[in-house]
Amino acid sequence: MKRSTRLIAAIGFALAAAPVFAQPIKIAGLVELSGTGATSGTNFDNGAKLAAKEINAAGGILGRQIDYTSGDTQSNPAVSKALAQKAIDDGAYVVMGPVFSGSILVSMEETRRAGVPNFTGGEAASITQKGNPYIFRTSFTQAAAMPKVARYIKNGLKAQSVDIMWVNNDFGKGGRDMIVKALAAEGVKVGADISTDPGQVDFSSAVLKAKQSGGDALFVYTNEEESARALRELRKQGYAKPIIGETTLTGQKVIELAGEAANGAIAHVGLTADAPIDTVRKFDKAFQQAYGTRSDHNGIKGYTAMYFIKVMTERIGKVDGKAFAAAMHGAKMTVKDNPGVLMDVTFDQHGDLDRESFLTKVVNGKQVVVETLPPLGAK
Amino acid sequence: MNARVHLLALAAALAALAIVALYLKRSEVYLLTLWAVYVMATMGLNLTAGYAGQMSLGQAAFFGIGAYLAAILLKLGWPFLAVLPVAALVCFVVGLALGFPALRVQHHYLAFATLGFNVLVYLAMRNEEQITGGTFGISGIPRPTFLGIDLGGHVAYWYWTLGSLVVLGGILWWLLRSPWGRAFAALRDNPIRAESLGVNITAYTLLAFAIGAAFAGVGGVYYASLVEFIEPGPFHFSTSLMMLLAVIVGGSGKFYGPALGTAIVILLPEFLRGSSTPWLKFMQVWYLAVFGIAVVALMIWLPGGLLSIRERLDRKGGPQ
Amino acid sequence: MNELIQLIVSGTATGAIYALAALGFTLLWQASGTINFAQGDFVMLPAFTMLFCMIAGAPLWLAFLATCVAAMLVLGVGFKKVIVDPLIRHGVIPLVIATLGVSMALKTIVRAGYSAEAHQFPAIFPAGQFTIAGVNVSWADLGTLVLAAVIVIALQTFVTRTLTGRAMQAVAQNTDAARVLGIDAKRMVLYTFLINAILAVVTALLITPTYLAKFDMGDSIGLKAFFAAIIGGFNQTRGALLGGVLIGVLENLVGFYWSPAYKEGVALMLFLVVILWRPEGLLGKVEERKV
Known part of the structure; x- marks a missing residue:
């Protein structure tokens, strides 16, 4: 050239x-x-x-x-x-x-x-x-996460029946439908089915309902701020049974807002900065x-x-x-x-993703990973 | 302004709105259409707030009723033009049913009753899942065809909405010019004299409110078809407040007040959001604060709204 | 049965907080014909002011006192001089619209200037509860009730037993007659605005631990105060108390026995029924329309 x-x-x-x-x-x-x-x-x-x-x-x-x-x-x-x-x-x-x-x-x-x-x-x-x-x-997706939660409620907590508190928006309603399905598959009974409002500030009657229902555990599925308010009210009314959630319940913001009341809450999370x-x-x-x-x-x-x-x-x-x-x-x-x-x-072909996930618990105001769960696809 | 100048100016403005759409981006045409849809509702509210002097805090509820009716009926395959009268009629009747007891008792109770009504309607939309789709809303709402022309494209739908807005504006204009409307103007200018002349204040106010509600219902139909998806959020009581503010800021009781006010409330913030000039970026965040303070200032110095500025200047100039 | 009593007790506590906010609402109306749509934001602002003071290192009691002073200046004197005084002669509607503008501005200022997120606020009463005759009562509910009662009684004593208080009442009932009697009506109206400001700070202190400090926290409490005032009777101080407690209790009962989804709705139903059946409110007196 x-x-x-x-x-x-x-x-x-x-x-x-x-x-x-x-x-x-x-x-x-x-x-x-x-x-x-x-x-x-x-x-x-x-x-x-x-x-x-x-x-x-x-x-x-x-x-x-x-x-x-x-x-x-x-x-x-x-x-x-x-x-x-x-x-x-x-x-x-x-x-x-x-x-x-x-x-x-x-x-x-x-x-x-x-x-x-x-x-x-x-x-x-x-x-x-x-x-x-x-x-x-x-x-x-909720469809992938909830079976993991239900499995933990049955095998980890040995709960026979569980009450559900969820927020009535597309996120909460979708999750509620999925967890009910997943719990049924595991043979766990659903006790009180408590819907709450997005942005709800007063959880007293919702918590009282959960207390009176007498399930072995409470599953809380609401957005961050509402989760914090619910945890505070649960603490105020002296709720003593395990409180389980998915993703939001043990998040940073919830812990920060709920303060001491967040201690002991358990949640399955797909992603956490504490991994x-x-x-x-x-x-x-x-x-x-x-x-x-x-x-x-x-x-x-x-x-x-x-x-x-x-x-x-x-x-x-x-x-x-x-x-x-x-x-x-x-x-x-x-x-x-x-x-x-x-x-x-x-x-996958739908655009859904799969990877490891974690079981977390709030201990002394900090989210702690208690268990790493394998991806769904790698049974 | 005499009638001919008025008509010419209006025609020029409409032509400009029609032509400009050809040069705008898709998202900008969408916003213009959104503006027109809200103007339908605020125009109706102006009848209640501006001409009848009643505060209605539930216009978004009627807007929502129209939108949900449209979503459900359009998905059932009803033609758009059949949905319109149904939505208008339902909102009119609901407006009568709500307004009658509220207006019977005391002057400002319509404001309270409409506020409560709006919150209830919102709750029903969110909780009655079988009908309204709950918080998931209703998606896949079709856009209409008219005389075989598909109005699905963004420019086509804009022309359709703009044309409809002009027709609605014409109806309102005619209403205000009719004997009924004149009695109404007399009522606004001097209620005590009007009453002594045999005008039934309550009946006229009630009718104004119900017609205003019907306008909102019609606006809701266009809204559902524009966004192609509805959920309860846009029909929250805070939208009613924004609509009321739009009417007041533009100039309550002024025919073009709602068009101006809605532009300030709907279009201006979107325009700011798209800008990257530093001070405009600052305004994006602080817009509502500035707007709120501006509303206070407006109420203090120009309670008639922006379009009353001419009268205000005239009055200042003349002997007081 | 126990759960019913429990629901009523905790509902009364929540209702007492609504009542405090509603009380300010009716006081303003009686004294100056002001319908304040920014009442909820008048609760939000002190919540953030207290938060700021505490971030700066002040203990809660000091933050509370400092906020009371600030609120009296800004939400009391400032609100009256800048917004109410120039507007009241235009009539009710422009003033209502202006308070809507104030509400919007306050929310945006807090959101843009500070943050859109919720913030924790320390509880003034201990967590946990005690059992009395089989009924569980939380310390927080009991504390709220006691504090609210103290404030209401103090206010009532001030209004009925002191000279200034009686003068305020006279102005509220008939401004012109009061003026003829030589009462400084303007000053009395100003006092009302100051009291409203302090009530807002106390409401903030009681409600923020549960609501969390957030720029839009006032929307809910403002609406409740508004409903409570109308249900009880817009022109009666006792009406605000009744309305507030009624809403608090009913909300709890409906949330428990029916569905929490319509909890907010039933307070509204009550409100709609009341304004249709007894528009002057449960305890209100029929008011002659002022022309």
Whole structure:
């Protein structure tokens, strides 16, 4: 090759490549920064921001920087839908969030129509049952988590009957339906079935109902603040039986709000900053350094989702939403690919994920992992 | 402003709204449509709050009733144009049933009764799962076709909504010009004189309230079809408050007051949210604080709302 | 039977807190014709002020006293001078709208300036409970009841036994007549606003340990106070007490015997029934419309 041609080729390459390298990859966050989902959304957003910062500092994705911007859904589905449209108008490569199941069920119709991959923090089973090829989870579904809880209630606590206190929103109702099913499969009787309001402040009659019912244990499935209020009321009324939850009950925010009343609560969690795993410890430290508080499970969801994007995009070798979505189904990502995914994880054809999970207990105001449970797929 | 200038200005504004949609992004057209839908409801509220001088704190409940009726009936395959009168009629009748006892007793009790009604309706939406889908809501609400034209696209639906808004505005205009409406204006200007002339204040107020409710019901139908998904959240009593504030800020009793007020309440915050200019970013977070303080200031210096500024200036200029 | 008594006791305790907030509501109405839609946020703001004082290192009692002073200045004098005085001559509706604006502004300021999350607030009464004749009563409920009762009795004594108190009553009943008698009506109205501010701080102290300090915590308590005041009778101080306790107890009974899902709803049903059947409230007097 002649020198001049080589030169022209080099210039041509530089010209062609320059805009690509210079242009950041747009990733849009639709998160609950206000309204009832503020705690979850803020954590999710912070996790995603932290991961984006780390990835950018380490050279970005395929040499391109991540441009992550987040919008506030106000925990409102109609606003989520508008924000999803805006993200697509702005040319987002991947959409992150929302966390609330009610919101994602609406906004994911927009990302689906546009063929943009969408990670969600939602845990309602129905999200991935609609045949949407662009939706991916960042945590367990209720359908996967509740059987683990029911098994523990039967074998770990040896409970014959259990009372259920749940919050009447899409999250709580979905979880309640799943746990009832899972308990029936284990042969555990359901005693009082107590519904509470989102944002409910006074739990006195709900707790009294649980006390009078006389089940061997109480399963509490509400959002963070309500969990804290319920725990406080349970303590106030001197409830002495085991209190079990799923994910939220032993979360950081709940412990902080419930104070001493949180001690003794047990919960199955898919993700926790207290997991006895090196990658998680490192994440925990970085998160605390960045935000001054510890991350809850939603922070880990946002953080790992950003790394899922990095790992998968580099695996397919291009920034292409449709190819990304196709490759995600059935994908396995390990800590060896990138420590940022924190734990080995597999995705199935619906967009559901599977990995290890933990049984935790609150001891002296701290969440402690008592047991590590294997992934469902690895029986 | 004389009638011809008025009509020309209105036509120009409508043409601008129609044309601009062709150049806007999908999400921006969605927001415009959302604005039009809310204006339908606030226009009705203006009848109650502005012309009849009654505070209604339950407009979102009627809006929600319309939306749920639409969701259920449209999914059953009813045509859109058949759903509209049903929603309007149901809200009208419910409005009469609620307003009659409340207005019978005392002046400001309509505000209390509507507030309670809104909270109850909201609870029913959330808890009566068989009918309303509970907190999961109702999804997959279809958009209409009109004369064989599919209105599913965002621009097409915007034209459909804008056209409907104009028709509704026309109906309201006609109502206010009718003998009934004139009696009404007399009532607003001087209730004691109107009463002595044989105008039945309670009957007129009640009718205004029920018609206002019907407008909200119609707005709800458009809302359900626009978002294609409904759940109880948007029909919370706080939406009623925002609607009332929109009417008051725009100018209660002014025909275009709701359109202006709704733009300030619905469009402005969305515009701020999309901006990246530093001071506008600051406003995103503080918007409602500034808005709240602005409402207080407005009540102190311009209780008639923004559109009353001209009269206010005239009055200042003239002898007091 | 025991559970019924238990429900009534704890319902009365919750209701007593509603009653305190409702009391301020009716006092303002009687003295100045103000319907304050920001009443709930008047409870939220002191909760955060106390929280700030405690973060700064003050013990709870000092935080409470400091907040009382601040509340009297801002929610008492400030509210009256800046918002009520210039607006009251426009009539009830502009004032109501303005308080809605205040409510919105206060919530947003706390949310944007501090945080949208809930914050823990120390309980002033010990946890746990004791048993009396087979009925479990929690210390917190008992403490709340005693404190609320002390405040109500103190207020009642002040109003009926002192010269200032009687003058306030006179102004509330008939401002013009009171003025003729040489009472400084303006000053009396100001006192009412100060009392309302202190009641808000006490309500915050009692309710925040359960509600948690959050920017929108006032929505619920404000609405309850509003309902309680109307149910009992907007123009009667005793009415607010009855309304508050009635709501608290009924909520508990419905939540237990029927469904917690409609707990909020039944207070509203009661409210709707009352305004239809006895619009002046259970204990209220029929009021001549002021033109």
